Amino acid sequence: MGGRWFVERTQTAARRALFGRTICTVADYIGGASPRQGAQVYALNHRTGDFAPHTHPVAQFRILWAHTASPDARPADAAVRDDGAVPRFLVCFTDAHTAGEALTPAEPLRSLTLRVEPTDAIRFPGLDQDVRIAPDGRALHARAETGADAVEAGTLRRRVLLEDPADELRASLVDAGPGTGIPLLADARGHRFAVVLAGDVLVQEAETRRRYSPQSVSWQPPGSEAVSAEAGDAGASILVLGFPVSKPWHRAAAT
Known part of the structure; x- marks a missing residue:
């Protein structure tokens, strides 16, 4: 996928895979089981x-979130709603050959992994x-809550969750009120992913105006034209x- 559209969670291909010593259910968004090049995006269901x-x-x-509500669940303590919306989540970035933090979740987790190189x-x-x-x-991480339901129509709120100005690494949460335009690629120089977490996003694709629901994913490689997107009636x-765009992030030197 390299155009203007999102892949919805209902369009993913399911398979079983070994994660460490555990068998997990995998949902492929982009790239599939054994991609040779291009982006790779998949979701995993993890056990406790x-x-x-x-x-x-x-x-x-x-990105990680809990399946079921529990005050002890980590890294998120709110369940995914019936429409697939993710109220609370943990977003992480790791360079190549770099380990992230250890987690001991009390609830089953769902994670979404996004890579430029498979x-x-x-x-x-x-x-x-x-x-x-x-x-x-x-190895960077931040916890956050979505807030589209608290944003007025015509209003856009952007929160930077992770950032390294040295090479333009950035993770931003955009909360848009009902009917608000969303500039997904206004300043993109490198690869960009967009993940709908709550509400609906309307995207103009050729002659069709499509509606994308929570857990839909878009990949935009360098040079892509800006996406014309708008928040739905309940915001998004x-x-x-x-x-990163200014250093060989994809194959970090390792010893």
Whole structure:
């Protein structure tokens, strides 16, 4: 997918995959099971238990949220609503060959992984013998709540959750009131992903005006034209993810 449209969660292809030592249900948005090039986006359903730190040979964003409501659930303590909306979530970025934080969720998790370069390689420090660690790799994370229901019509609120000005790494949460235009690619120089978290987004595609629901994902490679998007009647919350553009983020040096 490299055009103007989103992939909805109902359009994903399901498969089973081994994550560490656990079998998980995978929903492929972009790229499929064994992509050779291009973006890779998939969702995983995780069981309870430790979410062990691990590394991949490519940089990635990951979004995590809980399936069911529980005051003890981590990293999010609110259930996904019936319409698929995600009220609370954790967004993470890790450079290649860099391990993120350990999590011990009390509830099953759903995660969405987004990469510019595909891989099926995974290594667990302390368990695997051939783990390479980037000496200056970044492991960033932030928790946030969507807030489209608190934004008035015609109003746009943008919150930067993760940022590194050195190479334009950025994760921003955009809450838009009903009928508000959403400039998804107003300043894009590199790869961008957009994830609908709450509400609906209307996108003009050729002669058709399509409506996209929560957990829909869009990938826009460098050079893409701006997307004409608008929040639906209940507003919309969109997480916009920008990959670094000024250094070889995809293959960080490792020792």
